[in-house]
Amino acid sequence: MRLTTLAAALSVFVVASADAKTVLITGSNSGIGLEFAKQYASKGWDVIATHRRSAAPESLSALHGQYPNLIHIETMDVTNHEQIDALATKLEGTAIDVLISNAGITGDFRNPAPQSFGTLDYDQWENFMRINALGGLKVAEAFVNHVKASEDKTIVSISSLAGTFGFKGPTMPGGYWYKSSKATLNMYVKVIASDLKKDGVIIASLSPGQVKVEKMGDVSFPGLIEPQESISGMISVIEGLTLEDSGTLFSYDGSQHPF
Numbered sequence: 001m002r003l004t005t006l007a008a009a010l011s012v013f014v015v016a017s018a019d020a021k022t023v024l025i026t027g028s029n030s031g032i033g034l035e036f037a038k039q040y041a042s043k044g045w046d047v048i049a050t051h052r053r054s055a056a057p058e059s060l061s062a063l064h065g066q067y068p069n070l071i072h073i074e075t076m077d078v079t080n081h082e083q084i085d086a087l088a089t090k091l092e093g094t095a096i097d098v099l100i101s102n103a104g105i106t107g108d109f110r111n112p113a114p115q116s117f118g119t120l121d122y123d124q125w126e127n128f129m130r131i132n133a134l135g136g137l138k139v140a141e142a143f144v145n146h147v148k149a150s151e152d153k154t155i156v157s158i159s160s161l162a163g164t165f166g167f168k169g170p171t172m173p174g175g176y177w178y179k180s181s182k183a184t185l186n187m188y189v190k191v192i193a194s195d196l197k198k199d200g201v202i203i204a205s206l207s208p209g210q211v212k213v214e215k216m217g218d219v220s221f222p223g224l225i226e227p228q229e230s231i232s233g234m235i236s237v238i239e240g241l242t243l244e245d246s247g248t249l250f251s252y253d254g255s256q257h258p259f
């Protein structure tokens with residue numbers, strides 16, 4: 001039995017030890033964020049699982065039921081700067097080893113028109129930028145002292161190869177707002193890396209691959225992977241990051257990509 005599976009089976013007995021590490025995850029109630037929360041809890045980490053809903057989402061309540069001592073549910077809409085600052089204040093004194101900026105939107109892939117040349121809906125651009133790009137920037141700024149106080153001092157932003165010039169593989173057609181917001185996020189990561197190198201803080205962009213999350217329903221296409229594979233790969237990448245890697249982009253399989 002793999003170690004993570006064994007830990008999951010025994011999850012009810014998993015209690016954070018005094019020297020347990022802490023991860024904060026944005027947008028953790030579904031898809032990639034939820035799987036990060038599950039896998040870090042199964043490793044015995046303290047998980048600050050944030051969401052933007054008016055009440056705790058069922059997915060997180062269920063996970064809290066499984067790991068009552070490890071899962072800490074908090075509300076944080078990454079476009080609401082007051083809410084971000086309030087949570088940072090509430091958590092003052094808590095060291096955050098790994099800060100995962102995961103919250104993001106892709107757009108409705110069943111209706112690509114608003115992000116396709118010729119039918120672009122310009123009103124959508126600001127929403128994409130405020131969530132996918134500015135959200136991660138503001139969260140990094142608000143929680144930087146929590147990260148600096150930790151052992152691992154690591155921030156990662158869940159990005160996409162679709163937001164790079166270097167990627168030559170297939171990406172979704174159009175996707176103007178999604179791709180440009182992820183490209184902006186990648187550039188922020190590069191600039192933050194340079195600003196925080198002196199403090200020993202590592203920040204990297206991570207591409208999760210094409211991951212089959214709940215919102216995709218029964219859609220299937222070649223190359224789609226399960227969340228378990230993507231997230232266990234990204235956790236391995238996070239564990240291997242050094243200061244020399246700061247400001248760069250890795251795929252979940254450990255390959256590094258130019259911007």
Ligand SMILES: NC(=O)c1ccc[n+]([C@@H]2O[C@H](COP(=O)([O-])OP(=O)(O)OC[C@H]3O[C@@H](n4cnc5c(N)ncnc54)[C@H](OP(=O)(O)O)[C@@H]3O)[C@@H](O)[C@H]2O)c1
Nearest residue numbers: 027029030031032052077078079102103104160210211213
């Ligand atoms: N799945 C893929 O193949 C893939 C590929 C490349 C990159 N990504 C990136 O991976 C990240 C997670 O996406 P996913 O595929 O797991 O989709 P998902 O299941 O829709 O998860 C997105 C999460 O972000 C949250 N969110 C959206 N806007 C937010 C806001 N303003 N404040 C706080 N949380 C917010 C959502 O909350 P609600 O439930 O309340 O909407 C949800 O929890 C995104 O950044 C996405 O761009 C995914």
